[in-house]
Structure formats: C-alpha cells, structure tokens
Amino acid sequence: MIQGPMAASPPASWPTASRLALRSCPGVPVRVRIDTLGHGDHVLFQDLDLTFAAGGWTCVLGPSGVGKSTLLRLIAGLDTQSTQGPHTRVEGPDGLALPGLCAYMGQQDGLLPWLSARDNVALGPRLRGGATRADRDRAQALLAAVGLGERAAARPAALSGGMRQRVALARTLMENRPVVLMDEPFSALDPPTRLRLGDLAAELLRGRTVIHVTHDPLEALRLGHQVLVLGGRPASPGEPLIPEGTPPRPPDAPGLATRHADLLLRLSQALEEFPTAPCASPSPCV
Numbered sequence: 001m002i003q004g005p006m007a008a009s010p011p012a013s014w015p016t017a018s019r020l021a022l023r024s025c026p027g028v029p030v031r032v033r034i035d036t037l038g039h040g041d042h043v044l045f046q047d048l049d050l051t052f053a054a055g056g057w058t059c060v061l062g063p064s065g066v067g068k069s070t071l072l073r074l075i076a077g078l079d080t081q082s083t084q085g086p087h088t089r090v091e092g093p094d095g096l097a098l099p100g101l102c103a104y105m106g107q108q109d110g111l112l113p114w115l116s117a118r119d120n121v122a123l124g125p126r127l128r129g130g131a132t133r134a135d136r137d138r139a140q141a142l143l144a145a146v147g148l149g150e151r152a153a154a155r156p157a158a159l160s161g162g163m164r165q166r167v168a169l170a171r172t173l174m175e176n177r178p179v180v181l182m183d184e185p186f187s188a189l190d191p192p193t194r195l196r197l198g199d200l201a202a203e204l205l206r207g208r209t210v211i212h213v214t215h216d217p218l219e220a221l222r223l224g225h226q227v228l229v230l231g232g233r234p235a236s237p238g239e240p241l242i243p244e245g246t247p248p249r250p251p252d253a254p255g256l257a258t259r260h261a262d263l264l265l266r267l268s269q270a271l272e273e274f275p276t277a278p279c280a281s282p283s284p285c286v
C-alpha cells in the first residue's frame with residue numbers, strides 16, 4: 001500500500017489495478033541450484049543455492065559484471081551462452097522445471113516499431129498463432145491499467161520512454177505468469193517517472209514471485225520484500241536485507257534513509273572486493 005505524505009501516487013490518468021479486473025496469478029517458489037556457471041574461463045557462480053519464496057519480490061544488486069543478468073537469463077531459460085555444470089538447475093514448485101511460468105521484462109522496452117501499443121501488448125498471443133478478440137480486449141484493459149488506454153493505437157515512436165516502459169509492463173502482465181523477471185526495467189527513466197512506475201509495477205504484480213535486478217538501492221529498498229547483494233567471483237549473496245513495512249514503500253518511509261546508507265556501504269564493499277575494477281586505467285577514474 002502507498003503510505004505517507006510523500007507517496008508517489010499515480011496521477012488520476014493512471015488508473016489503479018484495483019479498479020480493473022486483472023487476472024490474479026499467484027506466485028510460485030523458485031529454486032536455483034548452480035554447481036558451476038560461467039563464460040569462458042570466468043566462473044561466475046559456483047555451489048550456489050538460492051530460493052525465492054512464492055509471491056515475494058526480491059531485488060538483486062551488485063557490481064557490474066558480477067552475473068545478475070546471467071542469473072536472470074538462466075531462470076528465464078534464455079541463457080544459451082554461458083557454460084553450465086551438469087547439476088545446474090532451476091526449479092519451480094515441487095521441483096518441477098520452470099519453462100512457461102516466467103515473464104521477462106528488460107531494460108529495453110523491446111516494442112516492435114511497426115505495431116500499435118495494443119498489438120505490442122498482445123504480441124505473445126500473436127506470435128503463438130494469432131490474437132483473438134478476447135486477447136485484444138485484454139490488451140486494451142491492461143493498457144488502461146497502466147494509464148495508456150487512450151494511446152492504444154499509437155506506435156512506439158509516438159510515445160515517451162516512460163510510456164513505452166508502461167506498454168512493456170502491460171505486455172509482461174499480458175503473459176500472466178506466476179514468475180516475473182525484471183532486468184533494470186526502469187533504469188532509462190527520469191526519477192519521478194521511475195518512482196511512479198515502480199509503484200505501479202508493485203501494485204500490478206502483487207502476489208507474483210518477482211526477481212528484479214537493479215542498480216538503484218533506493219528502488220530496491222522501496223520495492224523489495226528482500227534485497228540481495230551479489231558480490232565476489234564466484235558470486236554469492238550476503239545475508240538478505242529485509243526492509244521494514246510493505247512495498248511499495250514511499251521514499252520517506254521511516255528507517256529507509258538508514259537502510260539506504262547501509263546498502264550503499266554494502267555495495268561499495270562488494271565493488272571494492274570485486275576482481276574486475278570498472279576502471280582499469282592508471283589515471284584516476286572521474
């Protein structure tokens with residue numbers, strides 16, 4: 001729930017999900033067991049065993065290159081490039097494989113420029129053999145849920161970056177999967193739009209299992225039930241950080257500033273300990 005006077009309420013033109021009959025899709029637990037996974041000589045993960053609780057929102061942070069996107073791609077079943085040990089497995093409920101249970105949202109909106117916003121939202125059904133009338137109606141309803149019902153016929157080029165990311169969020173919801181994987185989905189947006197879209201995503205994805213990679217500690221602390229910092233090579237997460245209160249937390253939530261400072265320190269430490277420094281130049285980084 002939105003709390004406090006500084007809460008980033010969506011403007012009236014962004015109807016809230018509670019006003020719409022969105023399909024509920026309860027999350028399922030996800031377990032990732034990696035004996036070895038890497039690229040070439042780089043072992044990114046070794047002897048890693050991570051469990052993501054059903055319906056929980058986990059934010060994953062860590063130095064650039066630590067393996068966050070690789071981990072997400074592995075869970076999504078999109079990882080065709082890393083080398084994996086024979087016992088590397090991603091499991092859903094009761095040890096079942098996860099394919100078909102995940103929706104993926106990346107930093108790029110990935111919208112097809114020649115399709116309208118509505119047809120982009122209905123892309124999954126289109127690719128699977130053709131969108132039905134019911135699919136198109138649902139795409140329209142989801143665009144209304146993200147406040148773009150009036151722009152359903154617009155092509156991506158006619159929309160702002162924030163609007164395009166809202167279309168991408170609607171497309172993610174169209175897939176109606178219990179597990180949602182997000183790789184820096186709001187990083188290209190200005191801070192207020194990012195705040196609003198984070199709140200909107202928290203509302204629309206409530207109850208699903210969400211794994212969200214971000215470089216923004218405040219975003220992680222506002223949206224996550226738990227926050228993991230991946231560090232080292234091979235990478236491992238430290239103790240999960242569990243912020244107080246229910247997400248999405250407003251930016252001025254009690255205790256958030258202290259948590260933010262703690263998390264920044266943990267991230268700085270993870271960066272210092274990371275073997276590949278972002279700046280290898282002998283001259284000082286600026």
Ligand SMILES: Nc1ncnc2c1ncn2[C@@H]1O[C@H](COP(=O)(O)OP(=O)(O)OP(=O)(O)O)[C@@H](O)[C@H]1O
Pocket residue numbers: 039040042044062063064065066067068069070071081082
């Ligand atoms: N296809 C690939 N072939 C070789 N190396 C790769 C490939 N994809 C990723 N890597 C390497 O694996 C490491 C982890 O990459 P990954 O994209 O998972 O990191 P990340 O933590 O998501 O980084 P960022 O925060 O910059 O997005 C990096 O060193 C990267 O260069």
